[in-house]
Amino acid sequence: MNTLFGLPVALDALIRVLIIVSVMTVVVMGLIYVERKVLARFQQRLGPTRTGPMGLLQSVADALKLVAKEDVRPTNADPWVFELAPFLVFVPTFLGFVVVPFALAWSVRDLDLGLFYILAVSSVNIVGWVMAGWASDNRYAMLGALRAVAQSISYELPLVMAMIAVAMVADSLNISEIVRGQAMVPNIVWQPLPFLMFFICMLAEMNRPPFDIPVGESEVVGGPYVEYSGIRWSMFFLAEYASMFIMALLGAAVFLGGSAWPFGEQLGLPWQILLTVAKAGLIIFVVIWTRASFPRLRIDQLMSFSWKLLLPVSFAQIMVNGLILVYDLPYGMSHTLLAVCSAAGVLFVASAINRSVTSPRPRPLLIPRSEAAR
Amino acid sequence: MTNALQPSEFEVQDIMINMGPQHPATHGVFRMVLQVDGEIVKDLIPHIGYMHRGAEKLSETMDFRQGIGFMDRTEYLAQFNAELGYVMAVEKLMDIEVPERAQWIRMILCELNRLSSHFMFTGAFGTDAGVFGTSFTYAFRWREEILDLFEEITGDRLMYAYFRPGGLAWEVTDNFEARVRQVLELSKQGIKDIDGLVTNNEIFKARTQGVGVLTKEQAIDWGTTGPVLRASGVQMDIRRDEPYLFYDQVEFDIPIGQNGDVYDRWCLRMEEMRQSVRIVEQCLTKLQPGPIQPERMPRMLRTPPGEVYIRTEAPRGEFGIYMVSKGGNRPHRLKVRSSCFANLQSLRDMSIGQYVADAVLALGSMDIVLCEVDR
Numbered sequence: 001m002n003t004l005f006g007l008p009v010a011l012d013a014l015i016r017v018l019i020i021v022s023v024m025t026v027v028v029m030g031l032i033y034v035e036r037k038v039l040a041r042f043q044q045r046l047g048p049t050r051t052g053p054m055g056l057l058q059s060v061a062d063a064l065k066l067v068a069k070e071d072v073r074p075t076n077a078d079p080w081v082f083e084l085a086p087f088l089v090f091v092p093t094f095l096g097f098v099v100v101p102f103a104l105a106w107s108v109r110d111l112d113l114g115l116f117y118i119l120a121v122s123s124v125n126i127v128g129w130v131m132a133g134w135a136s137d138n139r140y141a142m143l144g145a146l147r148a149v150a151q152s153i154s155y156e157l158p159l160v161m162a163m164i165a166v167a168m169v170a171d172s173l174n175i176s177e178i179v180r181g182q183a184m185v186p187n188i189v190w191q192p193l194p195f196l197m198f199f200i201c202m203l204a205e206m207n208r209p210p211f212d213i214p215v216g217e218s219e220v221v222g223g224p225y226v227e228y229s230g231i232r233w234s235m236f237f238l239a240e241y242a243s244m245f246i247m248a249l250l251g252a253a254v255f256l257g258g259s260a261w262p263f264g265e266q267l268g269l270p271w272q273i274l275l276t277v278a279k280a281g282l283i284i285f286v287v288i289w290t291r292a293s294f295p296r297l298r299i300d301q302l303m304s305f306s307w308k309l310l311l312p313v314s315f316a317q318i319m320v321n322g323l324i325l326v327y328d329l330p331y332g333m334s335h336t337l338l339a340v341c342s343a344a345g346v347l348f349v350a351s352a353i354n355r356s357v358t359s360p361r362p363r364p365l366l367i368p369r370s371e372a373a374r
Numbered sequence: 375m376t377n378a379l380q381p382s383e384f385e386v387q388d389i390m391i392n393m394g395p396q397h398p399a400t401h402g403v404f405r406m407v408l409q410v411d412g413e414i415v416k417d418l419i420p421h422i423g424y425m426h427r428g429a430e431k432l433s434e435t436m437d438f439r440q441g442i443g444f445m446d447r448t449e450y451l452a453q454f455n456a457e458l459g460y461v462m463a464v465e466k467l468m469d470i471e472v473p474e475r476a477q478w479i480r481m482i483l484c485e486l487n488r489l490s491s492h493f494m495f496t497g498a499f500g501t502d503a504g505v506f507g508t509s510f511t512y513a514f515r516w517r518e519e520i521l522d523l524f525e526e527i528t529g530d531r532l533m534y535a536y537f538r539p540g541g542l543a544w545e546v547t548d549n550f551e552a553r554v555r556q557v558l559e560l561s562k563q564g565i566k567d568i569d570g571l572v573t574n575n576e577i578f579k580a581r582t583q584g585v586g587v588l589t590k591e592q593a594i595d596w597g598t599t600g601p602v603l604r605a606s607g608v609q610m611d612i613r614r615d616e617p618y619l620f621y622d623q624v625e626f627d628i629p630i631g632q633n634g635d636v637y638d639r640w641c642l643r644m645e646e647m648r649q650s651v652r653i654v655e656q657c658l659t660k661l662q663p664g665p666i667q668p669e670r671m672p673r674m675l676r677t678p679p680g681e682v683y684i685r686t687e688a689p690r691g692e693f694g695i696y697m698v699s700k701g702g703n704r705p706h707r708l709k710v711r712s713s714c715f716a717n718l719q720s721l722r723d724m725s726i727g728q729y730v731a732d733a734v735l736a737l738g739s740m741d742i743v744l745c746e747v748d749r
Contacts, residue, residue: 039506043512217398218503219730295505295578296503300729366630367609
């Protein structure tokens with residue numbers, strides 16, 4: 001195994017962990033600032049302006065405030081479960097960072113089953129949510145936690161299926177190899193439907209609007225977080241934004257060509273990092289945009305959307321992919337077929353959504369004032 | 375814990391969730407206790423009274439000019455509409471003829487107030503539905519323009535106390551008409567913006583269509599008025615049925631919902647906003663220079679003994695003032711017929727059998743002002 005500067009494996013691992021945690025913390029602080037600013041622009045506001053130039057130090061101020069705040073634990077809370085819950089959300093999220101490639105030869109560990117690994121660890125944090133909801137001894141928290149479980153389980157499946165579909169096309173589960181395979185054409189061209197499903201499921205996994213049902217402010221007032229304060233609450237928050245960043249990086253790597261497209265190989269490391277960050281930033285921007293413009297779904301609509309639409313469609317995508325790839329057609333032909341089938345799938349999903357919502361219904365009548373009453 | 379394993383221990387129980395008085399979705403200090411089975415609302419008990427300040431009783435200690443200010447505080451989103459009811463009651467008791475110009479200006483201000491109140495609704499309701507603050511800022515931007523105009527005229531952003539028995543407190547600003555036209559243009563833009571952001575949003579439709587349905591019969595039985603009643607398909611608008619001010623001299627349409635659900639209430643209010651713009655535009659063409667107070671007004675307002683009930687169509691429904699006078703300069707008894715109080719009672723019928731999230735929407739769609747409910 002390659003270690004940094006030939007250090008012992010244990011020390012090397014420790015250094016890598018430290019790098020992950022410190023980099024992620026800084027990135028998360030940046031993300032929070034960006035989200036607040038971008039959201040403010042969508043809402044015709046200014047966002048933070050007072051802390052530092054252009055409010056740049058807002059996240060620092062927030063972090064300081066959160067650290068200095070009293071860490072309250074409700075009397076009726078289950079002490080161990082309550083205090084452990086943030087760690088169970090925080091740690092698995094950060095574990096996902098291990099395999100995400102920043103540049104072609106730049107990831108913490110280049111695992112052969114990287115895609116599998118990242119999907120596996122990213123679903124562990126739901127245990128922390130349930131613990132938080134249960135231990136808080138608060139009905140809002142409990143309701144939120146149960147919603148979170150239902151949502152997470154339902155959207156885990158289409159997410160995995162979408163990833164399997166794209167892994168079939170890329171012929172690998174190693175994320176670095178998937179990235180390298182996209183040097184010419186990014187996977188989104190061949191597999192638009194899995195990308196769409198990945199994006200939707202990513203929003204649901206991260207509890208971002210319009211899938212913020214477990215934490216919905218106007219319903220369950222923050223859900224599992226409701227009794228947390230200070231540093232423990234900030235750990236949840238950190239995990240939330242860290243998972244957003246990781247998911248965006250994953251999406252950029254698997255679908256948008258990551259650091260390889262265009263000209264990643266030829267133009268060297270800085271260009272590759274720039275590509276990764278720009279693509280991840282684009283995904284994050286769309287996530288924020290979605291947050292600014294969509295109302296929240298209801299829990300039954302959320303479930304039926306996943307089980308009745310996304311999951312069958314993802315199975316169909318996998319079957320079609322298998323059918324096309326099993327015949328060993330020439331590259332151009334097989335991939336054109338893939339792209340066409342997947343695009344047709346996108347159209348199908350869009351029309352299904354459209355059909356389910358825009359049922360014809362009578363508009364309000366307009367009765368002129370001068371018309372006689374009744 | 376001897377009976378810990380009794381069968382009854384394993385029976386599924388509904389849980390009670392206490393929403394409010396400090397809950398982001400309860401628009402003030404309203405409390406509802408939800409009995410939920412999982413996510414389904416089995417029963418809902420509304421608790422009101424947290425904002426009770428005894429406004430009606432206090433009004434008995436104040437003379438007719440001081441009482442106007444109290445109406446602002448009763449209905450703090452449709453202040454002009456509330457003041458109007460009060461001053462009309464006094465005028466009817468004293469038999470005062472109000473000059474035409476004052477009537478037209480009152481009408482303009484009331485309709486603009488309806489606009490600003492409905493803007494407030496669109497913003498707050500969007501937040502209930504989960505649009506993270508965007509509908510709120512969209513709506514408030516345009517509401518702010520209207521409030522600026524009100525501030526120019528009355529000197530206050532919220533508590534105007536501008537209507538007086540007999541007319542208005544003082545003449546409007548010189549550029550009044552131009553400013554109103556400007557505000558109307560901005561409001562049209564605002565209505566378009568909110569329509570684009572929310573009304574045709576697929577998720578919004580999915581969330582609101584068929585939710586919180588109130589049938590025609592239920593709506594009438596509960597005594598609901600205003601948009602809630604009209605959304606259920608009942609044609610009732612006091613501006614048309616018992617015209618006050620000069621509502622019989624302007625043309626406007628009354629939107630009537632056909633499904634009685636939350637989406638209808640939303641669409642109805644959006645349509646009412648367009649109609650309000652239309653009414654104000656007509657008022658502006660008919661506005662003539664003239665006096666804003668009758669020629670001879672007594673310095674001290676004293677009413678003869680009598681009682682009077684005035685109904686006006688406020689943004690949230692019928693706003694009634696029942697005033698009893700035994701002579702003298704203050705009402706012997708004042709009763710405010712609150713539109714929200716009656717509307718709010720229908721919440722239980724709207725919410726039972728629906729999801730918790732729908733109960734929140736049903737509450738939001740009634741556009742309650744707790745100050746008016748509790749008085």
